[in-house]
Amino acid sequence: MSLRDFSLKFKGQSACVVENVDLTVAEGEILCIVGESGCGKSVTAMALMGLLPQDAAKIPSGTMVFNGKTIDMTCERIPATMRGGDVAMIFQEPMTSLNPAFRIGDQIAEAVQQHKGCTRAQGRARALEMLIRVGLPSPEQRLDQYPHQLSGGQRQRVMIAMALANDPKLLIADEPTTALDVTIQAQILELIRDLQRDTGMGTIMITHDLGVVAEIADTVAVMYGGQVVERGPMAEVFEDPQHPYTIGLMDSVPRLSGPRARLTTIEGTVPSIDTMPQGCRFRTRCPFAAPLCNARPALANVSETHAVACHFAPLEQNLKVAQ
Template sequence: MAAGLTGTIAAAPHPVLRMEGMTVSLGPPGRRVRVVEDVSLRLDRGRILCVVGESGSGKSVSAMALMRLLPEGANEVAAEALEFEGTDLRALDERAMTRLRGDRMAMVFQEPMTSLNPVFTVGDQIGETLRVHRGLSAAEARARALAALRQVQVPAAERRLDSFPHELSGGLRQRVMIAMALACEPRLLIADEPTTALDVTIQAQILRLLLELRDRTGTAILFITHNLGVVAEIADEVAVMYAGRVVEQAPAATLFSDAQHPYTLALLAAMPSLSGTVDRLEPIPGRMPAPGTAPPGCRFAPRCPFAAEVCREQPPLREMGPNHRAACWRAPVDRLATGLAA
């Protein structure tokens, strides 16, 4: 299976990720709530796509649905397409999916302690991935684990191989997680708020590391964050999520210079300036609706200064420019009219 998959990959110019119209409902059967709706994402080799939006907008659930990591029996995922390098993920059985995860598709979470096993050394944990996915011997796995730690610039890597997770700082643990995710040279790395718990200096180092790895290996990265400052640092493309839907999609430069959705504008207005001063900080009044409680129509309308009669209907994503789409009936809007202009 793995060999066949590799053959297909080499021959076909498929995007690394193609997600079309994905909808995710969570909860026990009969009491499911729609948490993610009609999300389409595409990611090519060597690109970094940032999914951004405030807490609860459905970013993690989207990633977990893609990796098939949602609670078993309590989720329902529907999509027009869910493809990894041209392979329909929905056609893979559990074994094939397990083989993909941690191998060609890897994931790094916000809190490494939830993913690192406290009773095994760092070297054993990275080595385990390589033994399982690549069939390496214990000695080979240890040598590769050491190389992986050096790749993510863990100081005194040889000594760290025999450390337990609790003996490391938060920044080092996150590096170990990334080393583990990258040990098998994945085609797709999903990083879910990987730097949120870290101080800004360590965060900057990790972002630089991911950029270097992308440049060297061509790994495509789906980077989830609520922080537009992080987006500015690393994104090629951006998808903005609000209450389970993508409301705007654009190349990163376009998003920062020419955002069209009032929610994106509000996020930009609330973003601290890069110098670290917060004089532009404009909290968005109101709250994002919980899943299943949004009014019909545009979910941002109750908070939107541009809301009008037409917004009672769900706006589709419309073309705003090259590779730029926004789900807003009122776009393009006059930003100066609202003080939302950054």
């Protein structure tokens, strides 16, 4: 899947909440989109799935290429036959995503029947198969239980089972471990990674947790203010971050070794979308801000696979010259 020049604006707002975003995820690859709350991660995923209300969300530009099909997002939505079939999504909070009035087995079976055209019995058999596959304890019993009878981690496994029941080519996971404790988080991440390797599907993982990124990502895209400010292989971005925002995020992560010190913070707060500064949207919080930052920096390559939207990138070279 590739997304090109995607911009999104909500009714009543003067600026785009997501602007000129390019993303690519290959078959068998895990792309992590990381950034603070409000940076545009989840709303981009919702737009990809065609789940935003058309009367409130406008897409001025954007093209998605998926499985050989080109979708002009300014006037088309992802077809309903693809949503939940070729493209599936795991949401942040399974308790609000699962229907509390229906049994677990019926909800998974319905998704299978909708896309595979099978009988109810076949859909239920597939539901049981998927619950076994995601490691849910006592899967036969869980089929006839309701969401409130399961723990948070178990509900998330059900959501994963439902998302993968139709063998999607692309999985979008929107902060799937947010409401879970640490040990369950690790189990869910390991499950997603193992299933992704088994099926070869492309995966977009949305998170604000750099630990999750380090654990699971092949490539990473860092978003700030609705824009991608850095993109590249996970190892390269983590070993040599080039955008001041990425550096700030990484410096704010607690260290388990070394001398004890106060955590680094990024000064200021994220401006509202209507008060975003012109040019570089990070410049009002950036320690390297200069007059040229009044012009928007392009997302340009600093290596063959590593791109950064900063006038000073590569930092080691240009900041030394500027000083």
